[in-house]
Amino acid sequence: MKQQLILSDVSVAFATSKGVHSVLEDINLTIEQGEWIAIIGQNGSGKSTLAKVLSRLCPISRGELNVIPARVQMVFQNPEAQIVGETVYEDVCFGMENAAVPPAEMPERARVALEKVGLAHLIDQSVSTLSGGQKQLLGIAGCLAMEAEMIVFDECTAMLDPASREMVLSVARDLQRQGKTLIWITQWMEELADADRVLAFSEGKTRFDGTAQAFFYDGICQSLGFVPPYAVQVAQHLLGQGVALAGRPLTASELSEAVGALCQ
Numbered sequence: 001m002k003q004q005l006i007l008s009d010v011s012v013a014f015a016t017s018k019g020v021h022s023v024l025e026d027i028n029l030t031i032e033q034g035e036w037i038a039i040i041g042q043n044g045s046g047k048s049t050l051a052k053v054l055s056r057l058c059p060i061s062r063g064e065l066n067v068i069p070a071r072v073q074m075v076f077q078n079p080e081a082q083i084v085g086e087t088v089y090e091d092v093c094f095g096m097e098n099a100a101v102p103p104a105e106m107p108e109r110a111r112v113a114l115e116k117v118g119l120a121h122l123i124d125q126s127v128s129t130l131s132g133g134q135k136q137l138l139g140i141a142g143c144l145a146m147e148a149e150m151i152v153f154d155e156c157t158a159m160l161d162p163a164s165r166e167m168v169l170s171v172a173r174d175l176q177r178q179g180k181t182l183i184w185i186t187q188w189m190e191e192l193a194d195a196d197r198v199l200a201f202s203e204g205k206t207r208f209d210g211t212a213q214a215f216f217y218d219g220i221c222q223s224l225g226f227v228p229p230y231a232v233q234v235a236q237h238l239l240g241q242g243v244a245l246a247g248r249p250l251t252a253s254e255l256s257e258a259v260g261a262l263c264q
């Protein structure tokens with residue numbers, strides 16, 4: 001069956017000492033199987049709350065959330081915060097143990113999940129020996145062992161160096177090729193290039209829902225206070241100078257192709 005996640009007029013509010021604090025307001029969103037959706041917003045705009053709503057870790061105050069069927073898992077920002085096992089194997093089995101997966105199934109599910117993220121060779125290693133990027137991959141393996149169809153990544157590259165970020169992104173690209181649905185919350189504008197669709201939030205409301213190209217080249221990015229990636233800035237500068245660049249490049253390699261095409 002095709003997976004789908006539908007939010008209809010979803011609002012989330014928290015009771016605080018100063019009264020009711022509205023965090024998400026009337027969010028309408030349909031996510032189809034296999035989509036890679038990037039979610040961006042300034043600090044406090046409600047991204048993590050939305051991530052938790054999608055993963056059903058946060059109750060909604062109003063509206064409706066339908067997940068058909070319902071295998072959503074989440075990877076968090078801080079690699080340390082989601083590691084619970086002492087060894088890679090123990091950690092990848094943690095979710096399965098909580099979900100009462102038959103013990104006989106666990107070794108194979110753990111092995112396959114670790115293989116998909118490139119950590120199978122470290123299966124018996126202590127988690128304390130893993131890098132931050134490897135810990136995030138282990139978090140992803142835990143989601144795969146739970147047979148997640150949809151994975152919500154809540155700024156999972158925020159604490160990683162560029163090489164580790166690329167390692168995690170590359171695994172995410174593989175997962176999308178295998179049909180997984182990815183919800184990718186990020187503050188890194190460069191990471192929007194991988195997404196099929198960008199959702200921008202501010203003050204708990206959806207301000208934009210469309211392609212990364214439209215986000216960067218139709219003036220949305222700057223109007224919401226974000227700075228486009230360097231490749232987009234250069235392309236915009238060239239377009240402003242009247243250079244007839246083909247397409248709307250998002251990455252350095254797309255920009256170099258577009259410039260190369262001018263010289264042919």
Ligand SMILES: Nc1ncnc2c1ncn2[C@@H]1O[C@H](COP(=O)(O)OP(=O)(O)OP(=O)(O)O)[C@@H](O)[C@H]1O
Pocket residue numbers: 014015016021023041042043044045046047048049050
């Ligand atoms: N349990 C809660 N009780 C009260 N207020 C909350 C609760 N959880 C979140 N908030 C508030 O909701 C707002 C949005 O928080 P959220 O963590 O979703 O934002 P965010 O966009 O993910 O921010 P950041 O980028 O800093 O992680 C913030 O003002 C936060 O203080």
